Amino acid sequence: MVKEIERAGIPVVHIATVTPISLTIGANRIVPGVGIPHPLGNPKLSEENEFKLRKSMVLKALDALQTPIEEQTIFS
Amino acid sequence: MRLELGKIFIKDVQFGQSTHVEKGTLYVAKEELEKLVLEDDRIIGAQIELARPGESVRITPVKDCIEPRVKVSGGEMFPGVVGKIDKVGSGRTHALEGACVVTVGKIVGFQEGLIDMSGPTACYTPFSETQNICVVIQPAEGLETHEYEEAGRLAGLKVAAKIGECARELEPDELVVYETLPFAKQVETYPNLPKVGYIHMLQSQGLLHDTFYYGTDAKQLLPTFMYPTEIMDGAIISGNCVAPCDKVTTYHHLHNPVIEDLYKRHGKDLNFIGVILTNENVYLADKVRSSDMVAKLVELFGLDGVLISEEGYGNPDADLMMNCQKVSQTGTKVVLITDEFPGADGKSYSLADGVPEAKHIVSCGNGNVIVHFPPMEKVIGMLDYVEMQIGGYDGSLKPDGSIDAELQIIIASTIANGFNHLAARGY
Numbered sequence: 001m002v003k004e005i006e007r008a009g010i011p012v013v014h015i016a017t018v019t020p021i022s023l024t025i026g027a028n029r030i031v032p033g034v035g036i037p038h039p040l041g042n043p044k045l046s047e048e049n050e051f052k053l054r055k056s057m058v059l060k061a062l063d064a065l066q067t068p069i070e071e072q073t074i075f076s
Numbered sequence: 077m078r079l080e081l082g083k084i085f086i087k088d089v090q091f092g093q094s095t096h097v098e099k100g101t102l103y104v105a106k107e108e109l110e111k112l113v114l115e116d117d118r119i120i121g122a123q124i125e126l127a128r129p130g131e132s133v134r135i136t137p138v139k140d141c142i143e144p145r146v147k148v149s150g151g152e153m154f155p156g157v158v159g160k161i162d163k164v165g166s167g168r169t170h171a172l173e174g175a176c177v178v179t180v181g182k183i184v185g186f187q188e189g190l191i192d193m194s195g196p197t198a199c200y201t202p203f204s205e206t207q208n209i210c211v212v213i214q215p216a217e218g219l220e221t222h223e224y225e226e227a228g229r230l231a232g233l234k235v236a237a238k239i240g241e242c243a244r245e246l247e248p249d250e251l252v253v254y255e256t257l258p259f260a261k262q263v264e265t266y267p268n269l270p271k272v273g274y275i276h277m278l279q280s281q282g283l284l285h286d287t288f289y290y291g292t293d294a295k296q297l298l299p300t301f302m303y304p305t306e307i308m309d310g311a312i313i314s315g316n317c318v319a320p321c322d323k324v325t326t327y328h329h330l331h332n333p334v335i336e337d338l339y340k341r342h343g344k345d346l347n348f349i350g351v352i353l354t355n356e357n358v359y360l361a362d363k364v365r366s367s368d369m370v371a372k373l374v375e376l377f378g379l380d381g382v383l384i385s386e387e388g389y390g391n392p393d394a395d396l397m398m399n400c401q402k403v404s405q406t407g408t409k410v411v412l413i414t415d416e417f418p419g420a421d422g423k424s425y426s427l428a429d430g431v432p433e434a435k436h437i438v439s440c441g442n443g444n445v446i447v448h449f450p451p452m453e454k455v456i457g458m459l460d461y462v463e464m465q466i467g468g469y470d471g472s473l474k475p476d477g478s479i480d481a482e483l484q485i486i487i488a489s490t491i492a493n494g495f496n497h498l499a500a501r502g503y
Contacts, residue, residue: 017360018394021429036358036391037282 002027013061015039019074029064030074031057077166078255079305082148082248086174089126089207095242102144102175102239104209109235113211118227121214124235125456127178129205130194132453137188137461138487139179140232140314141203141325144172144239147309153237154310156291157230165306170243176206176327177239179232180457181213184225185284186464189320189487190449190479197449199497200489203327210456211235225284229315233326254339256303256350259377266347270380273349274304274334275370275399279318279387280355286315287324287387289353295362299354299369301377304335307351319466321443321484322415322492324387333495334383334413349377354399356392367398374403381409385493389417389443393428404433411436415490416500417443420482440491441498443467443484451477 002012003026014027017039022030033039040057041050064075085100092103106124113122127133145153150167152159178191191203198204213231215224256262263271278287280295287294289312302311312329324332335351342348352373354366374382382403386396396412404410416426416439426439455477462473467485474480483489490498 017358018363018391018429019360020394020397021391024429025425032360034359 011065013064015057015061023072026072028069028072029067030072031061031064032074032076077303077305078253079166079309080168081252081254081308082168082170083173083250083252084170084243084246085249086172086207089128089175089209091126095239097172097242097246102172102207104239109211109238112234112238113213113231116227116230118216118219118223119213119231120216122231123212125210125212127193127208127210127456129207132195133193133456134190134449134452134454135178135180135193135208135210135456136190136459137180137183137457137465138191138320139181139184139188139228139317141327141487142177142232142236143327143330144175144177144236144243145310145330146170146237146240146244148244151309153240154233154313157288157313158233158237161290163306164309164311165303169309170240170246170248171330172240172243174207175239176203176208177232177236178203178208178210179213179228180210181228182215182458183461183465184221184228185317186461187284187317187319187323187466189323189465190462190485191487192449192452195450195452197447197486200447200483200486202488202495209235209239212457221284225315225317229313233313254305254308256305256348259349262347262349266343269343269345269347271349271378272338272346273352273374273377273379273382274338275352275354275382275384275403276307276332277384277386277392277395277399278312278353278355279315279324279392281358281388284315284317285388288313288315294355295357297353297355299352299366299373301373302351302353304339304348304351307332307335318388319443319484320487321467321490322388323488324491324493325488328488328491328493328495331495332493334385334493338383349379356388356395358391363395363398367395367402370399371402371406374408375406379408381411383411383413385413387492389415390428397429397431397434401431401433411438413438413440413492413494415440415443415492420444420446438494439500440494440496441483441489441500443482443490445483446480447483449479449481
């Protein structure tokens with residue numbers, strides 16, 4: 001899906017836990033997720049801290065989307 | 077460690093007043109076993125049913141398959157789970173070879189599988205050739221899924237250990253001795269043969285995808301070194317789920333073909349040093365850490381070559397490739413054993429990940445192939461969940477009881493350790 005959307009000219013940020021697979025399939029902008037069952041959250045955190053985590057990940061992804069890159073990049 | 081494995085060959089299974097073996101027939105005491113299962117109040121219904129090779133019987137949803145065995149000396153069966161925590165892998169064990177306990181019941185998640193005892197799909201599972209004692213369980217209303225998974229897992233293991241007990245005093249039909257010496261002595265024994273190890277990756281993803289090592293959840297492990305006989309003797313048991321086709325059932329841990337084949341060549345053209353046990357966790361940091369430790373152990377023991385087997389597919393392919401790459405970088409030769417999932421049309425990548433070092437791969441088959449299951453006269457368990465089970469889909473189940481589904485719904489059809497009959501060939 002990442003590759004097809006980019007083929008249409010729209011940049012994509014792939015938020016994925018297993019970043020080596022993301023690199024293998026050819027994603028260009030990658031933001032590491034938390035865990036496979038919960039890429040954008042952490043059930044061990046309090047609701048308040050989890051909200052902060054989620055917000056920071058989305059902001060990081062939005063930054064990545066606007067960052068010019070020359071090669072596949074992991075924004076960790 | 078030196079293990080004497082006494083095999084008592086079972087050619088038929090029948091109900092009897094007591095559980096015992098007579099001239100190759102295993103008699104099981106139905107009510108006694110059902111009572112044993114019902115001791116766990118999380119299970120409110122238990123039924124023992126028998127299924128023999130060649131019968132028109134379909135068994136589903138299957139959770140685990142377990143060979144009935146008894147530790148005659150040197151520990152207890154399934155330590156840390158059924159028996160007391162103690163080391164296994166030495167002493168004497170008796171196995172009722174040819175018999176198998178199969179746990180069946182309404183699905184926990186969607187990963188349970190199917191066994192046909194006859195017909196065109198029977199050949200894809202080794203459990204169409206065993207004399208099966210099926211433990212059909214009914215969970216208490218509203219039982220939480222993790223609790224249900226554990227209750228089902230323990231039910232099968234307890235029944236297998238109980239049946240195995242009748243083999244304690246029997247004279248085995250065949251006695252096989254397996255022995256691996258302490259590391260330094262093992263190296264000295266065959267100084268001119270290549271030192272070969274086996275890297276055994278266990279499914280450990282939580283969410284009902286777990287494996288247990290001496291009772292410890294494998295996701296809590298750091299990679300460790302084992303004598304191969306420990307695995308052959310019940311140190312590792314399977315959690316209930318994972319895709320059915322490449323779930324390593326408890327039966328397969330007891331009968332790991334990589335270990336058995338390495339022993340066959342032990343002292344002839346290779347020196348089988350031991351097993352590195354590792355996991356497949358859901359956090360990237362765990363995958364990186366575990367594969368680092370695997371490569372460190374390979375280097376520490378100076379292995380010349382390793383075989384690596386995987387359990388499951390998808391993200392565990394990343395663990396497989398990390399292990400391959402990091403072990404290769406220590407200068408050790410690597411062969412990977414896996415199965416393939418290239419989609420229904422066969423056009424997608426077979427594995428989710430790959431590295432340039434993965435040059436030698438053994439494939440155990442394609443789990444996405446769609447096969448036809450003709451109706452059977454009898455169903456042990458239920459067909460209610462076929463379309464939700466992995467490999468099934470909307471419209472899989474036909475009104476006459478026949479099924480079209482992917483091969484991956486069949487227990488152990490593409491198991492990634494070479495136990496099955498499928499393979500890939502290059503043309």
